Amino acid sequence: MAKLNQLTIHALRDLLDSGQVSPTEVLDACLKRIEQVDPQVKAFITLIPEAARARAKQLEDLGKDKLATHSLAGIPFALKDNLCTKGILTTCASRMLANFIPPYDSAMVEKLEAACAITIGKANLDEFSMGSSTETSSFFPTANPWDLERVPGGSSGGSAAAVAADEVIFALGSDAGGSLRIPAAFCGLVGMKPTYGRVSRYGLISYAPSLDQIGPLTKDVTDCALVLNTIAGHDARDANSVPVEVPDYTSFLKEDLQGLRIGVPREYFFPGLDPRVKELVQKALLRLEELGAICEEVSLPHTEYALPVYHLISTAEASSTLARYDGVNYGYRAAADDLDTMLQKTRTEAFGPEVKRRIILGTYALSSGCYDAYYLKAQKVRTLIKQDFDQAFAQYDLLVSPTAPGVAFSFGEKEDPLSMYLLDFCTNPLNLAGLPGISIPCGFIQKMPVGLQFIGRPFSEGTLLQAAYAYEQSTEWHRQKPDLDNDCI
Amino acid sequence: MATDYEAVIGLEVHVELKTKSKIFCSCPTTFGGESNTHVCPGCLGLPGVLPVLNRKVVEYAIKAGLALNCEIAEFTKFDRKNYHYPDLPKNYQLSQFDLPICQQGYLEIEINDNQKKIGINRIHMEEDAGKLVHQGDNIARAEYSLVDCNRSSVPLLEIVSEPDMRSAEEARVYLEKLKAILEYLDISDCKMEEGSLRCDANVSIRPRGQRTLGTKTEIKNMNSFRSLQRAVEYEIERQIDAKEAGEPIVQETRGWDEVTGVTLSMRSKEEADDYRYFPEPDLPPLRIDRAWVEELQQQQPELPAARKERFIQDYGLPNYDAEILTNSRALADFYEASCSLYPNPKVVSNWVMGELLHLLNAENLEITQSRVTPERLAEMLQLIDKGTISGKLAKTVLEEMFKTGQPPQAIVQAKGLVQITDESALTIVVDQVLEANPKVVEDYRKGKGKALGFLVGQVMKQTRGQASPEVVNRLLKTRL
Structure with missing residues (x-):
């Protein structure tokens, strides 16, 4: 029989609500698993087992009936370490914030606390979310539970690895260009980037504010809907959060796709795509047709510009957003005799190479004389990319593509930044257009998971979940688990 | 022959808005307070906290724009102005770059009885920075400096004029008028000494008749209307002297030194920052609803120009009186309150503009700090009417009222x-004076009218100013 930590949220809810298991039992199973495998997986930067146990006890005291009224009651989860937690270290995997303890909770922490979920710890990421492999973390890389020699994807790699390794039941991450969906694909999980504005960014330590969006990493589509139910919604503290009503996302979980019109963007099957991934995606399309969907090829002609546009806009925003880390009010401060030297040494010593590279790129794109040619032009092309999607969605309910061009790679394999940036080829256009996307498992290549991406209209998370659920229920991919026990003795 | 130069002056004015809370968070905007007590994660620039725009700031900006005859943008946005300074917690300031909320307005000033329109280029909203508290005499000699973020994110309007002013006096009058308008709108305290009204001047010169602009300098650190006028006067002279001596005028920022009365170079344009402005991604752009603008237009209070017109029409005041009285909202309020209690507008105007303003200016006080209230002033004027005191005595009484x-x-x-009106008592004094000044009496009888004034003066002196001038005049005339 499966262990408690291996179960989904909905499976655990049945056991918890009926009183067959207690929150402490579920938590202990997770903590035990962490003890067992995290020395190898290294998903966590900070663990708070005592606080988690106290919370579990508190929830038990409420009684199971009262608990059952809260959507995620007693479910242990992990937060990407760029989500602020009051009184708990929040590092962004950077030396810069290695000692930063926020005096406030992010909106996500408030919502999950209100839903009576239990925070177990803060998960590793690429430094300030800048990366696709979690290798740029200033502290340590996280391993992929499917193969400890490989990366889990990034930047929400710690969150994904923790879920894939059954250390937690679900996790939250953030996604500015694929940071939830790439790790979901690499770790065989469901990862959703909601519509920009669907989930409050209050308390998310930003990488690129116009692209960042928080979302869930879960073991299946039903869990994704359950977490989304909890985290979605308007928040006056995030001016870009949109007051659109939150439906019950579980009501979309139907196995029928009759009449659903699906577009398959030609440009997403680009030369860098692993042919084996292409084959699996094509098989998935056939399955979607069997389920009643109509799949047709569609063109998104400006796709090839998305990657440079993404890197101009995200780095420009980051160069300014990260300017606040100067050693003056909080965070790392280098010793120096004067202000300018202190500033320079602080930033030189506390930022890693990828962060520095992006700050330099972004500063250049915004500088006088370059602004029109780079930043402004990128914004104009961003509009064209968005228009491509608008036109496609005039004909189709959904678009389908690969999530990542290949499977998880070995540590150090992509030393050239450009080859790393190409990982986001199919994911970052959605961030530019503010659209929701979900990655779900669609097969394996040599025991490594492959992800399928659904792309929807703004606020069509329900439709995405419907298609993802129908596909998932017709496959067994999501039931497979990495064989970590032999690796972690 | 020396060239005739013309000065070209434009002003950039920053005003702190007196909203209850800051522009992007709910901290209070109250001036003063212990360091770093009016702060939150937002205005401290802590990571993860997002700006949320205070609607009142937009409302105040629109009100200012309407009062300054501006076009109110239908579409406006915030931009990040990027620069590193320890008093700027995010190391970028949220400001407005290419799409400010108000553009293309004007303000009318009166200079030597002539009306002149000074163009308003733009008004934009932005957040204030914090303050550095240097631990030492000045920044250069300080051992270290502390950061106080109380002022961080207090809302500001930056009001930029066109380079339409031609003298230091025009610059001062423009700033006074601008201050008056903002006071009438009740959107700022406009206290230069507390920094809620700050002004920088761009100054250049050119030979009269030349159309192109000369190289400009930007003058900072002017903390009063008077120092604005002095600084600009000095800078115009300095530039003319430089030009005449064949020296180049460098585009630079210069600081006004109040003590020595000169402007000194602070930094040249070559060292200027590249602010890398770009639209603030954390705030959606604003569409300003026309109905809202219309509603605010309807709610606009009476502004100085309209009030001045009314003072001329309703109180029959001369242009000069009306201009001075309405240039300060508080002074105009004081005047109107006094008039309602003592309905002789010209007499009230004479006392307010003459004696009262004189006393206030001597003590460097505002009318709001005056211990003389409209009620007291009216009571005093009534005492004159009743004959209890003379006009001359009243001045002494007003001084005492002002003090105590x-x-x-x-x-x-x-x-x-109390005025002496008793004829028998005064007759004695009059007779004594006539006896003591036979020469003057003779002069008068020969037709020297002025001699009477001397004699009245002598009687007043003898009675320590308490004699009724009317009675004394009458008595003297009968005796002579």
């Missing part, structure tokens, strides 16, 4: 300042 805040009757009684 006591009612005029109490002062009159306490100091024995």
Whole structure:
């Protein structure tokens, strides 16, 4: 029989609500698993087992009936370490914030606390979310539970690895260009980037504010809907959060796709795509047709510009957003005799190479004389990319593509930044257009998971979940688990 | 022959808005307070906290724009102005770059009885920075400096004029008028000494008749209307001298030194920052609803120009009186309150503009700090009408009222300042004076009218100013 930590949220809810298991039992199973495998997986930067146990006890005291009224009651989860937690270290995997303890909770922490979920710890990421492999973390890389020699994807790699390794039941991450969906694909999980504005960014330590969006990493589509139910919604503290009503996302979980019109963007099957991934995606399309969907090829002609546009806009925003880390009010401060030297040494010593590279790129794109040619032009092309999607969605309910061009790679394999940036080829256009996307498992290549991406209209998370659920229920991919026990003795 | 130069001056004015809370968070905007007590994660620039725009700031900006005859943008946005300074917690300031909320307005000033329109280029909203508290005499000699973020994210309007002013006096009058308008709108305290009204001047010169602009310098650190005028006067002279001596005028920022009365180079344009402005991604752009603008237009209070017109029409005041009285909202309020209690507008105007303003200016006080209230002033004027005190005595009474805040009757009684109207008592004094000045009496009889004034003066002197001038005049005339 499966262990408690291996179960989904909905499976655990049945056991918890009926009183067959207690929150402490579920938590202990997770903590035990962490003890067992995290020395190898290294998903966590900070663990708070005592606080988690106290919370579990508190929830038990409420009684199971009262608990059952809260959507995620007693479910242990992990937060990407760029989500602020009051009184708990929040590092962004950077030396810069290695000692930063926020005096406030992010909106996500408030919502999950209100839903009576239990925070177990803060998960590793690429430094300030800048990366696709979690290798740029200033502290340590996280391993992929499917193969400890490989990366889990990034930047929400710690969150994904923790879920894939059954250390937690679900996790939250953030996604500015694929940071939830790439790790979901690499770790065989469901990862959703909601519509920009669907989930409050209050308390998310930003990488690129116009692209960042928080979302869930879960073991299946039903869990994704359950977490989304909890985290979605308007928040006056995030001016870009949109007051659109939150439906019950579980009501979309139907196995029928009759009449659903699906577009398959030609440009997403680009030369860098692993042919084996292409084959699996094509098989998935056939399955979607069997389920009643109509799949047709569609063109998104400006796709090839998305990657440079993404890197101009995200780095420009980051160069300014990260300017606040100067050693003056909080965070790392280098010793120096004067202000300018202190500033320079602080930033030189506390930022890693990828962060520095992006700050330099972004500063250049915004500088006088370059602004029109780079930043402004990128914004104009961003509009064209968005228009491509608008036109496609005039004909189709959904678009389908690969999530990542290949499977998880070995540590150090992509030393050239450009080859790393190409990982986001199919994911970052959605961030530019503010659209929701979900990655779900669609097969394996040599025991490594492959992800399928659904792309929807703004606020069509329900439709995405419907298609993802129908596909998932017709496959067994999501039931497979990495064989970590032999690796972690 | 020396060239005739013309000065070209434009002003950039920053005003702190007196909203209850800051522009992007709910901290109070109250001036003062212990360092770093009016702060939150937002205005401290902590990571993860997002700006949320205070609607009141937009409302105040629109009100200012309407009062300054501006076009109110239908579409406006915030931009990040990027620069590193320890008093700027995010190391970028949220400001407005290419799409400010108000553009293309004007303000009318009166200079030597002529009306002149000074163009308003733009008004934009932005957040204030914090303050550095240097631990030492000045920044250069300080051992270290502390950051106080109380002022961080207090809302500001930056009001940029066109380079339409041609003298230091025009610049001062423009700033005074601008201050008056903002006071009438009740959107700022406009206290230069507390920094809620700050002004930088761009100054250049050119030979009269030349159309192109000369190289400009930007003058900072002017903390009063007077220092603005002095600084600009100095800078115009300095530039003319440089030009005449064949020296180049460098585009630079210069600081006004109040003590030595000169401007000194602070930094040249070559060292200027590249602010890398770009649209603030954390705030959606604003669409300003026309109905809202219309509603605000309807709610606009009476502004200085309209009030001045009304003072001329309703109170029959001369242009000069009306201009001075309405240039300060508080002064105009004081005047109107006084008039409602003592309905002789010209007499009230003479006393307010003459004696009262003189006393206030001597003590460097605002009318709001005056211990003389409209009620007290009216009571005093009524004492003159009743004949209890003369106009001359009244000045002494007003001074005392100004010092002590006591009612005029109490002062009159306490100091024995009651006017002497008793004819028999005064006749004795008159006779003494006539006896003592036979020469003057003779002059008068020969037709020297002025001699009478001397004699009246002597009687007043003898009675320590308490004699009724009317009675004395009459008595003297009968005797002579």
